[in-house]
Amino acid sequence: MAAPLADKIRPKTLADVVGQEHILAEGKPLRRIIESGNVPNMIFYGPSGVGKTTVARIIAENCGMSLYKLNGTNASLSDIKDVVADIGTFGSENGILLYLDEIQYLNKKQQQSLLEYIENGDITLIASTTENPYFAIFNAVISRSTVFEFKPVTAEQLKPAIHRAFSILSEENGYTVNVTDEIIEKIAFSCGGDVRKAINTAELAVMCGEISDGTVTITADSLEILAQRSNMRYDRDGDQHYDILSAFHKSVRGSDENAALHYAARLIEAGDIISLCRRMLCIASEDVGLAYPMAVPIVKACVDSALQLGLPEAKLPIAEAIILMATAPKSNSAAMAMDAALEDVKSCDALDFPRHLQNKHFDGKGAKIVGQHYLYPHNFPNHYVRQQYLPDALKDRTYYEFGENKQEQAALMYRKKLLSEAK
Numbered sequence: 001m002a003a004p005l006a007d008k009i010r011p012k013t014l015a016d017v018v019g020q021e022h023i024l025a026e027g028k029p030l031r032r033i034i035e036s037g038n039v040p041n042m043i044f045y046g047p048s049g050v051g052k053t054t055v056a057r058i059i060a061e062n063c064g065m066s067l068y069k070l071n072g073t074n075a076s077l078s079d080i081k082d083v084v085a086d087i088g089t090f091g092s093e094n095g096i097l098l099y100l101d102e103i104q105y106l107n108k109k110q111q112q113s114l115l116e117y118i119e120n121g122d123i124t125l126i127a128s129t130t131e132n133p134y135f136a137i138f139n140a141v142i143s144r145s146t147v148f149e150f151k152p153v154t155a156e157q158l159k160p161a162i163h164r165a166f167s168i169l170s171e172e173n174g175y176t177v178n179v180t181d182e183i184i185e186k187i188a189f190s191c192g193g194d195v196r197k198a199i200n201t202a203e204l205a206v207m208c209g210e211i212s213d214g215t216v217t218i219t220a221d222s223l224e225i226l227a228q229r230s231n232m233r234y235d236r237d238g239d240q241h242y243d244i245l246s247a248f249h250k251s252v253r254g255s256d257e258n259a260a261l262h263y264a265a266r267l268i269e270a271g272d273i274i275s276l277c278r279r280m281l282c283i284a285s286e287d288v289g290l291a292y293p294m295a296v297p298i299v300k301a302c303v304d305s306a307l308q309l310g311l312p313e314a315k316l317p318i319a320e321a322i323i324l325m326a327t328a329p330k331s332n333s334a335a336m337a338m339d340a341a342l343e344d345v346k347s348c349d350a351l352d353f354p355r356h357l358q359n360k361h362f363d364g365k366g367a368k369i370v371g372q373h374y375l376y377p378h379n380f381p382n383h384y385v386r387q388q389y390l391p392d393a394l395k396d397r398t399y400y401e402f403g404e405n406k407q408e409q410a411a412l413m414y415r416k417k418l419l420s421e422a423k
Contacts, residue, residue, distance in 0.1 A: 005203040009168055010054055017051050017058075018161045018195050019153035024055070030148050039063050039097070041118050043137065044128040046150030047240070049194030052128040055150075056099045059126065065097040072105035080113050087122045096123045103127035104136035111138040118144055152193025159188050161195055165202040177206060178217040186223055241272075245279050253287045257326035264322055273314050277303040280321055291331035291405035298324060329405045337400035344394060351391035384418045 011017045014024055014031060023030040033040065039059060044052040060067040068083045083098055103111070117123040118141070125145065129136055133147055162184050170177045187205070191198040205223055209216035248263035267276045284299040302321035306314035356374040375385045388395055402412040 005165060005169065005199055009165065009199065010057070011051075012058065012061075014055070014058060017054060019157045019193075020051055020055075020150055022151070023148050030055075033146075034059055034062070037063065039065075039124050039126075041125045041145040042127070043103070043133050043142070043145045043147045044126065044150055045133050045147055046130070047152055047193070048130055049196035049198075050150045050153055051195065052150050053099075053101060056126045056128060060097050060099060063097060065095040065124065068096060068098045070098065070100050072100060072102035075100070075106065075110070077110055077113060080110060083123070084113075084117060087117065095121075098123050098125050100125060100127040102129060103141075104129045104131045104133075108138055111141050115140055115144070153195055154193065155185070155188040158191065158193075158195065158198050159184055162187050162198055162202050165199045166206070169203065169206050173206075174214075175211070176215045177209070178215050179205075183218050183220065183223060186220070241275070245275060248276070249279055249283060249287075252283050252322065252326045253330065255326055255330065257323050260322050260326050261319065264318060268311065268315055268318070271311065273306060273311065273318065276318065277306060280318070280325070283325055284321075286335045287330055287332060288325050288328050289331040289334045289403075290408050290411075291329035291403060292407060295325055295328055329407075331403035331405050331408060333401060333403040333408060340399040344397065348393065351393055353391065354388050356387065357389065380422075382418050382421060384422055386419075386422050 014034065017024055022028065025031065033042075034055075044056065046052055066086070068086075070079055070083070083096065087096060098114075100106075114123065114125060118125045125141075127137070127141075127145070133142060166177045166179050166184075183205070187198055187201050191201060201223075205218045206216055209218045211217075244263050244266055248260055248267070251257075251259035251263060264276055267273065280299055281303060284295045288295040299321045302317035305317040309317070375387050377383050377385050379385075390397060402408045402415075
């Protein structure tokens, strides 16, 4: 079976790598490390198709070391031992460079088996991962390595690579590829910053093109079918999942309904309304909170409707809830109050309850204080009476601070009235 075009035209030098100027441009850290020839242990972190493997191969081919390649999805402990067994042999006299793709799939024991050798320099490790290395990789490996983040490639950076792909396809197959700038732009913007996906889309477009008199014409209709969902860079268990949810949450909190709708649309397009609905329920209490308490039941009703309707109709109540929360006044006073209370619970031992709050009415023989002495608020004016409710050690603690919004200020005025009229 013929190799994919993306593998055949993989860059051979750093100058040919698309994107990653923040680490590979002249004078940038990774570029300088590579050019020095003194390669440290490194971890390349970033989404698929942005050059992690390509850069690792370029380093391996230019450092003079013996190259070993393993993939975390299928590598075993014995595979790692086979690499270690070659340390000190004639074939590894210039050192061993181990390129370990998808390292996050190795278990802790497998990762630990490399520690001794990457620390003393017998093996130089270049690992790549699509997941946050500080969560997915064993800390001891992280501490012995330098992490470089690879970012999605912009559409403008992708265009030259797509042009090159069409040119090579034309040369290899002996026909002219008729492709417009509009088609190039469509591919560039539809591939979510993934170079491999863009080149593969170009190759498929040629395969599906209309052939006439030695010319292949790529139509917008055929490209629409190939690229209709290719811009969805999303993994329900990966960083993209949490990044989109975080961006959505922060957009609602920041009262930007347009950004919130954008990130929600990405989740809806990926078919993940469960995560979206859970986050909406959280926002209603955490960020809108007491500034507009009715947001909670309204958002709950919208979520229930969305889950009952399913997609595509679920987008309607979801949009309503998002816009309501983004444009509503905000208050995190309830969330802050609960966090403060939890901090006291964690830092204090189990504190005794005030006697008048306990659920008992007999003190026992010899009790120092006889009687519960609980004051029933409904027996007093305004249904309020002053008495201590917190444990003695915390009796003066204040967790909740009234927010500056209309709703909480009204509650504050009512509280002041109770206090001024209380006995």
